[in-house]
Amino acid sequence: MISVKGLKKSYGDVEALKDVSFEFDRGETVALLGGNGSGKSTSINIMAGLLAPDSGAVDVQGVDPFKSPNEARKKIGVFPDKPGLFPNLTVREHFRFFGGLHGLDGHALDDAVDKTIAMLGIEDLAERITKGFSQGQTVKVALGRAVVHSPDYLILDEPSRGLDIYAVRQLREMLMTFRSAGTGILFSSHVMQEVEILADRLVIIADGVVCAQGQPDALKEQAGTNSLEDAFMVHVERMAS
Amino acid sequence: MMRNIFLILQKELNEVRRDKRTWMVLVSMSLIFPIYMFGVMEFSMKRSSDPKPVEYWVEGAEQAPALISYLTENGFDRAADEDSAMVHMNIPDDFAEKIATGYIPIITLRADLTDEPKSVRDFRSSVQAYAQEIAVSRLVTRGVSPILLNPYQVDIQDTAEHGSMLARYFAPILIVMFFMVPMSALVPAAIDTTAGERERNGLFPLLLQPISAWNLAAGKLLMMTILGLISMTLVIVMSGVVLNFLDLGGLKFSLDTGLRSSVLIVLTLLPAIMLASVILLGVASFGKSFKEGQTYVMIGMFVPMLFVGAGFALDGLWRVHLPFWSEITVLTSVVGGQSVLWWPWIANVFGYVIFITMFLFLIGRGFKRNALKG
Numbered sequence A: 001m002i003s004v005k006g007l008k009k010s011y012g013d014v015e016a017l018k019d020v021s022f023e024f025d026r027g028e029t030v031a032l033l034g035g036n037g038s039g040k041s042t043s044i045n046i047m048a049g050l051l052a053p054d055s056g057a058v059d060v061q062g063v064d065p066f067k068s069p070n071e072a073r074k075k076i077g078v079f080p081d082k083p084g085l086f087p088n089l090t091v092r093e094h095f096r097f098f099g100g101l102h103g104l105d106g107h108a109l110d111d112a113v114d115k116t117i118a119m120l121g122i123e124d125l126a127e128r129i130t131k132g133f134s135q136g137q138t139v140k141v142a143l144g145r146a147v148v149h150s151p152d153y154l155i156l157d158e159p160s161r162g163l164d165i166y167a168v169r170q171l172r173e174m175l176m177t178f179r180s181a182g183t184g185i186l187f188s189s190h191v192m193q194e195v196e197i198l199a200d201r202l203v204i205i206a207d208g209v210v211c212a213q214g215q216p217d218a219l220k221e222q223a224g225t226n227s228l229e230d231a232f233m234v235h236v237e238r239m240a241s
Numbered sequence B: 001m002m003r004n005i006f007l008i009l010q011k012e013l014n015e016v017r018r019d020k021r022t023w024m025v026l027v028s029m030s031l032i033f034p035i036y037m038f039g040v041m042e043f044s045m046k047r048s049s050d051p052k053p054v055e056y057w058v059e060g061a062e063q064a065p066a067l068i069s070y071l072t073e074n075g076f077d078r079a080a081d082e083d084s085a086m087v088h089m090n091i092p093d094d095f096a097e098k099i100a101t102g103y104i105p106i107i108t109l110r111a112d113l114t115d116e117p118k119s120v121r122d123f124r125s126s127v128q129a130y131a132q133e134i135a136v137s138r139l140v141t142r143g144v145s146p147i148l149l150n151p152y153q154v155d156i157q158d159t160a161e162h163g164s165m166l167a168r169y170f171a172p173i174l175i176v177m178f179f180m181v182p183m184s185a186l187v188p189a190a191i192d193t194t195a196g197e198r199e200r201n202g203l204f205p206l207l208l209q210p211i212s213a214w215n216l217a218a219g220k221l222l223m224m225t226i227l228g229l230i231s232m233t234l235v236i237v238m239s240g241v242v243l244n245f246l247d248l249g250g251l252k253f254s255l256d257t258g259l260r261s262s263v264l265i266v267l268t269l270l271p272a273i274m275l276a277s278v279i280l281l282g283v284a285s286f287g288k289s290f291k292e293g294q295t296y297v298m299i300g301m302f303v304p305m306l307f308v309g310a311g312f313a314l315d316g317l318w319r320v321h322l323p324f325w326s327e328i329t330v331l332t333s334v335v336g337g338q339s340v341l342w343w344p345w346i347a348n349v350f351g352y353v354i355f356i357t358m359f360l361f362l363i364g365r366g367f368k369r370n371a372l373k374g
Helices: A040-047 A069-075 A091-101 A106-120 A133-148 A163-179 A192-198 A218-222 A228-240 B004-018 B020-049 B065-073 B095-103 B117-141 B162-199 B205-209 B213-244 B258-283 B290-300 B302-313 B325-336 B344-371
Strands: A002-011 A014-024 A030-034 A055-060 A078-079 A153-157 A184-190 A201-206 A209-214 B055-059 B087-091 B108-111
Touching: A002 A040, A014 A040, A014 A055, A014 A184, A014 A201, A030 A040, A030 A192, A040 A055, A040 A153, A040 A184, A069 A078, A078 A133, A091 A106, A091 A133, A091 B004, A091 B325, A106 A133, A106 A163, A106 B290, A133 A153, A133 A163, A153 A163, A163 A184, A163 A192, A184 B004, A192 A228, A201 A218, A209 A218, A209 A228, A218 A228, B004 B162, B004 B213, B020 B162, B020 B213, B065 B117, B087 B117, B087 B290, B108 B117, B162 B205, B162 B258, B162 B290, B162 B325, B205 B213, B205 B344, B213 B258, B213 B302, B258 B290, B258 B302, B258 B325, B290 B302, B302 B325, B325 B344
Parallel strands: A014 A209, A030 A184, A030 A201, A078 A153, A153 A184, B055 B087
Antiparallel strands: A002 A014, A002 A055, A201 A209, B087 B108
């Protein structure tokens, strides 16, 4: 389980996180919802051990990512909001490199890379350098890079941004496959249709505070609406008032 | 830790081997500069040791026909026209009369001494030598031995050793070729692997992996060092080839490009190449984009240039302690067959290791900060 408790983080006078607490376990998919600047990316950076909070604690399956960042990172795969591929590396070289950083080598690395390429259905792209890839192809490589070491947890920051409808459906199917295999998934998104289909639970952040969390139906019921989008707005507005 | 550094190095080498811009700069600079530098040196040395024949224009030649004959016998010809003459000689109208009556006439020579000063000096010496001949014949006519004019002679013996001559003439050239050329050749790679990677958002996913930022910086430094070594090897090979075709007068400089000698040169220069690489990497990492990285690197290039410039201002004792100069001192001693003063080099290498380690740590911290800023 990954748990986040009482996170606070300020950048100068700006309080990015005031009080953020949530958790997610293996085999479940949790959607992190919030407007721009609500603190989603800061929370993800803290979970990955890139940022230290001013106060609060994070536990990645028994590991504190600030004391042992590398140990924590071995358990998670992160899909950043900007994929940032290396344009002169082939897809296979990307996967070998990232798998290697997670301690895979020899046959285990070869198998993991082949398995990831097959799972993403990109055999035809495997030996091509990623320069000039379409947005959909880029997302697939970035996703493969995050999962090549078979992490226990997958954190995705707006993975469907810029994708066409076909690529979105493919991505959704892949995430469902990971969940079925027991991977814990936390993803942020602004697309409520995607959230409704994928998420087992929702965590809504507004102004650096978790204003609501729970199953989609429960949150809709608390907000007195049938639409997830409306429920989101109601919870955020209640927080603001 | 070493495995992670090796993985980063492997990734960087995979990227850079497909980067045409890096190779274009690296190969062209490393191959062209030795031709250019040694070519300029040969040209300059030939001009000073093998002067152009002087053609002179004379006014009042009829006053001193014997002087004109003397100059012709000594290889100085009269110019066909005034404009093409290298030296203008004016013999006064009363020259013959003054010579006959024992007065001292003045012959005026006009020449542009910025061009071919040695040739002009030779011409002046010949004119002066003719005056000596007149003096000698006057003394002989009066029954006085001309030896009285020279109670003693001075014999100048050049004690400069071959090695010190090499150091004097070649040290600036070697500094440019072995440091400034590889360093300039590394610029595109340094910017691409730092500011360029940041611009492409490639830094952030790297820092999300189980690897320290220090290891990341170290892997990038090793990639740069390997490129620096390739550049240096090309410079050595090309210099060896070029020197076979050049005539550098008495300096007899040759570069042994055999394996043993090349390895010795490379190992001597390696720590300084790493120092130059880490400086480039550090300054380039401030850039948010390739273009911004270029600006920082242009400023950063002044750091090694400061050391190089300081070397020209300091005397030999202090110079051997400066980065880049200590390596060149060792190198010229080896090439010139002199005993090698190793300890300043060893002391410098020790300093480099400390500086590089600290700088890598700072670069790593900068990577983290930059990745989060985007």
